[in-house]
Amino acid sequence: MTLTVKQFKRDYKKTFENIYAFDFKDGSIEQQYFALGHLVRNYLADEWSQSRHHYIESKAKQVFYFSMEFLPGRQLKSNLYNMDILETVKEGLKGLEIEFEEVENAEVDPALGNGGLGRLASCFMDSLASLGLPGHGNGIRYRYGLFRQKFVDGYQVELPENWLRNGNVWEIRNMNSAVTVRFGGNVWVEPDGNGNFIPFYENTENILAVPYDTPMVGYKNITINNMRLWSAEVPPEEEEQYQTIESAEKIKGITEVLYPDDSNYEGRLLRLKQEYFMVSAGVQSIIQQFYKYNIPRHQLPEKIAIHINDTHPALVVPELMRILLDEEHLSWEKAWEITKKTCSYTNHTILKEAMEKWPVDMVKSLLPRMYQIIEAINQHHIEKKLPLYGERLTYATSIIKDGQINMAHLAVIGSHSVNGVAQLHTNILKNDVLHDFYEMYPYKFNNKTNGITQRRWLHIANPDLTKLITKQIGEEWKTNPAELKVFKGFETSEEVLEELAQVKLKNKEHLAEYIKENLGLEINPNALFDVQIKRLHAYKRQHLNALHILDRYLRIKENPAIDIQPRVFIFGAKAAPSYLYAKQIIKLINSIADMVNNDPEVGDKLKVVFFENYGVSLAEKIIPAAEISEQISLAGKEASGTSNMKLMLNGALTLATLDGANIEIRDYVGEENMFIFGLNIDEVSEFYKKGNYSSKKLYEKNKRLKRVLDSLIDGTIPGLYEEGRVVFDSLVHYNDEYFVLKDFDSYVKAHEKADELYSNKKKWNQKSLINIASSGPFSADYTIKRYSEEIWKTNPQKKLNEGVHSFDEPI
Ligand code: 26Q
Numbered sequence: 001m002t003l004t005v006k007q008f009k010r011d012y013k014k015t016f017e018n019i020y021a022f023d024f025k026d027g028s029i030e031q032q033y034f035a036l037g038h039l040v041r042n043y044l045a046d047e048w049s050q051s052r053h054h055y056i057e058s059k060a061k062q063v064f065y066f067s068m069e070f071l072p073g074r075q076l077k078s079n080l081y082n083m084d085i086l087e088t089v090k091e092g093l094k095g096l097e098i099e100f101e102e103v104e105n106a107e108v109d110p111a112l113g114n115g116g117l118g119r120l121a122s123c124f125m126d127s128l129a130s131l132g133l134p135g136h137g138n139g140i141r142y143r144y145g146l147f148r149q150k151f152v153d154g155y156q157v158e159l160p161e162n163w164l165r166n167g168n169v170w171e172i173r174n175m176n177s178a179v180t181v182r183f184g185g186n187v188w189v190e191p192d193g194n195g196n197f198i199p200f201y202e203n204t205e206n207i208l209a210v211p212y213d214t215p216m217v218g219y220k221n222i223t224i225n226n227m228r229l230w231s232a233e234v235p236p237e238e239e240e241q242y243q244t245i246e247s248a249e250k251i252k253g254i255t256e257v258l259y260p261d262d263s264n265y266e267g268r269l270l271r272l273k274q275e276y277f278m279v280s281a282g283v284q285s286i287i288q289q290f291y292k293y294n295i296p297r298h299q300l301p302e303k304i305a306i307h308i309n310d311t312h313p314a315l316v317v318p319e320l321m322r323i324l325l326d327e328e329h330l331s332w333e334k335a336w337e338i339t340k341k342t343c344s345y346t347n348h349t350i351l352k353e354a355m356e357k358w359p360v361d362m363v364k365s366l367l368p369r370m371y372q373i374i375e376a377i378n379q380h381h382i383e384k385k386l387p388l389y390g391e392r393l394t395y396a397t398s399i400i401k402d403g404q405i406n407m408a409h410l411a412v413i414g415s416h417s418v419n420g421v422a423q424l425h426t427n428i429l430k431n432d433v434l435h436d437f438y439e440m441y442p443y444k445f446n447n448k449t450n451g452i453t454q455r456r457w458l459h460i461a462n463p464d465l466t467k468l469i470t471k472q473i474g475e476e477w478k479t480n481p482a483e484l485k486v487f488k489g490f491e492t493s494e495e496v497l498e499e500l501a502q503v504k505l506k507n508k509e510h511l512a513e514y515i516k517e518n519l520g521l522e523i524n525p526n527a528l529f530d531v532q533i534k535r536l537h538a539y540k541r542q543h544l545n546a547l548h549i550l551d552r553y554l555r556i557k558e559n560p561a562i563d564i565q566p567r568v569f570i571f572g573a574k575a576a577p578s579y580l581y582a583k584q585i586i587k588l589i590n591s592i593a594d595m596v597n598n599d600p601e602v603g604d605k606l607k608v609v610f611f612e613n614y615g616v617s618l619a620e621k622i623i624p625a626a627e628i629s630e631q632i633s634l635a636g637k638e639a640s641g642t643s644n645m646k647l648m649l650n651g652a653l654t655l656a657t658l659d660g661a662n663i664e665i666r667d668y669v670g671e672e673n674m675f676i677f678g679l680n681i682d683e684v685s686e687f688y689k690k691g692n693y694s695s696k697k698l699y700e701k702n703k704r705l706k707r708v709l710d711s712l713i714d715g716t717i718p719g720l721y722e723e724g725r726v727v728f729d730s731l732v733h734y735n736d737e738y739f740v741l742k743d744f745d746s747y748v749k750a751h752e753k754a755d756e757l758y759s760n761k762k763k764w765n766q767k768s769l770i771n772i773a774s775s776g777p778f779s780a781d782y783t784i785k786r787y788s789e790e791i792w793k794t795n796p797q798k799k800l801n802e803g804v805h806s807f808d809e810p811i
């Protein structure tokens with residue numbers, strides 16, 4: 001939009017006074033933020049409503065991305081940037097003597113997700129709007145987000161995250177679009193005499209689903225999509241029934257809090273309630289919107305695509321069937337065809353313990369109609385496949401087995417497309433996890449390697465690097481990320497390399513200041529910044545990182561005069577509250593940090609920083625300052641990873657196993673521009689097959705490794721209690737499930753190579769530059785373009801998006 005500084009200042013003063021009835025100068029920083037957000041939303045309102053009308057008039061196909069999690073991050077700056085008024089607003093605020101950076105930090109970062117999956121959903125929202133594609137989010141407005149993490153004596157403590165404490169300027173409560181979701185009771189089906197079957201319900205619990213809509217603003221174009229988050233309330237007509245506060249609380253409890261587990265599934269009734277609540281509200285509201293198009297029902301798949309983000313929303317399949325059968329009175333065959341054509345599913349994990357399976361009894365009593373339909377879907381599946389594929393394959397793909405409903409099976413059978421999130425991961429789905437389905441429906445399987453939005457993760461998070469790139473190669477790369485490769489041409493320019501080094505140093509100084517202020521720890525900005533930021537999980541092997549740090553520490557202690565490249569190891573990680581081992585690893589790393597950071601003999605050579613409460617906002621501070629990106633999961637376990645892409649884009653060199661999207665990173669950047677180590681997936685499989693891995697033998701044979709491991713249990717690390725012993729035992733006595741000891745040597749070697757390279761600044765900077773220049777292909781814009789063309793079959797709205805983005809496919 002166009003806006004002058006003068007106009008903005010006038011608008012801001014007026015908006016503030018309208019809200020608070022006093023002068024903005026007397027407002028708190030939160031109030032100043034709130035007023036600014038409010039004004040920005042008003043600026044948006046016009047275009048938002050235009051986008052909506054345009055979509056209805058053009059009858060364009062709409063995508064609905066169903067996800068139990070979204071991690072949008074702070075929205076003020078990103079909205080201003082995408083609206084192309086960030087600089088104007090900054091200048092205007094300066095004129096009013098308000099510091100933009102302070103106002104920006106007053107926004108609460110909505111943590112409505114656990115990690116990768118939720119952040120991916122939000123990157124996708126950004127790309128959809130920026131490409132002018134009609135794609136919307138559908139999720140839950142959790143009253144409390146992912147817990148706030150604190151460390152007390154090095155232990156993780158979880159506090160409630162009341163993200164709505166100051167209100168939320170970006171959302172609009174849309175009572176007129178509320179729908180009712182039914183739970184429990186009895187249901188039976190009777191013929192109505194006209195050949196239709198009508199379901200009857202009794203004693204159901206009815207919940208009101210109220211949508212809160214948040215605008216998703218596209219980059220420099222006027223497409224504004226919608227992220228619709230549902231909140232549970234007591235239906236007004238039933239308020240008398242829920243006279244007690246407790247019973248009303250129970251209803252609101254459905255959307256009270258996000259489940260903090262990202263890799264361990266527990267069959268909790270409340271979680272199932274959340275899933276159906278979000279799914280039913282979302283599907284109902286889509287069907288209502290579809291009516292506005294005024295076209296025949298069988299054309300639904302031509303106008304609507306529903307995407308199932310992991311199995312959590314897989315009940316979309318039976319819910320859509322329910323509406324088509326019970327409310328639209330379609331035949332089973334017709335309804336099934338429409339459902340399959342409408343739905344598509346992404347798998348994000350291959351860990352067995354994360355696979356969703358719900359007990360039949362639970363589904364039967366909480367969602368009786370869903371159960372009937374799932375049973376019928378399964379019945380049809382078996383009847384159809386038995387003659388074609390025989391008993392083994394047919395029953396192996398059954399949705400219901402051993403009293404449990406397998407949600408992945410439901411999602412695959414009910415969708416026309418199934419995708420993994422990196423090439424290796426998709427291959428594992430095809431060859432292993434979903435192999436039986438791949439035999440049956442090879443045409444459904446496809447890969448969509450994850451991507452990230454370069455707007456938030458580079459343009460906004462790292463403005464100096466953005467400027468440097470633009471100075472050299474012009475603006476085009478901002479809307480056509482493949483153009484980033486032009487930056488490679490400066491690989492030999494001493495001047496550009498030096499500027500790049502200066503940008504990195506400045507970002508590191510910035511982070512060092514933040515660390516000083518928030519952790520009271522002094523770090524040397526000239527040390528090598530080594531970063532591992534992601535959820536804490538044994539398969540991600542933060543403890544391998546910890547063993548390497550211990551090894552360095554012991555070497556320094558052995559020879560305090562040792563000539564070693566100074567390093568700062570940076571961690572950010574939350575552990576699921578019920579995941580004891582992960583919490584013990586946090587305590588271990590914190591204890592190592594305490595020991596190392598307070599040892600005068602160590603000095604600058606080694607520092608360990610473990611940030612509390614890692615999330616999107618912290619990531620934006622850490623990533624621009626990173627030099628080594630730790631992507632060290634056991635090969636075959638990390639579906640894709642996305643911090644690997646963000647760190648690469650900001651010039652960090654990747655130190656990685658050949659897992660997830662690290663493989664594609666290698667393909668683009670070249671092996672010589674990263675540090676690869678460890679077992680590959682074939683070697684891991686070989687060990688699994690032969691069962692001949694013995695971690696104990698490695699412990700006994702490898703002196704260096706033994707010294708490190710012994711330090712966990714011999715009192716070297718102060719403040720550590722049983723945690724050292726627990727980690728030691730799992731690695732030495734319980735045969736090291738994730739091959740940490742096996743990969744230790746090659747991991748240490750990779751780090752030695754990194755140190756060596758770092759001593760040649762020019763070479764390091766060259767590789768850093770090549771990494772930045774090779775990261776274009778990981779733009780979520782490409783990922784979304786592929787989803788859109790190959791799965792959803794949606795078109796950009798030309799009228800809305802006058803060729804802002806061009807689409808040269810990378811390489
Ligand atoms: C399931 C049932 C009950 C409660 C919680 C859950 C649950 C919630 C979240 C299960 C899994 C998750 C999140 C998974 C996730 O974030 N996976 C990551 O997805 C990224 C985006 O595709 C990948 O890059 C990562 O590799 C993958 O780990």
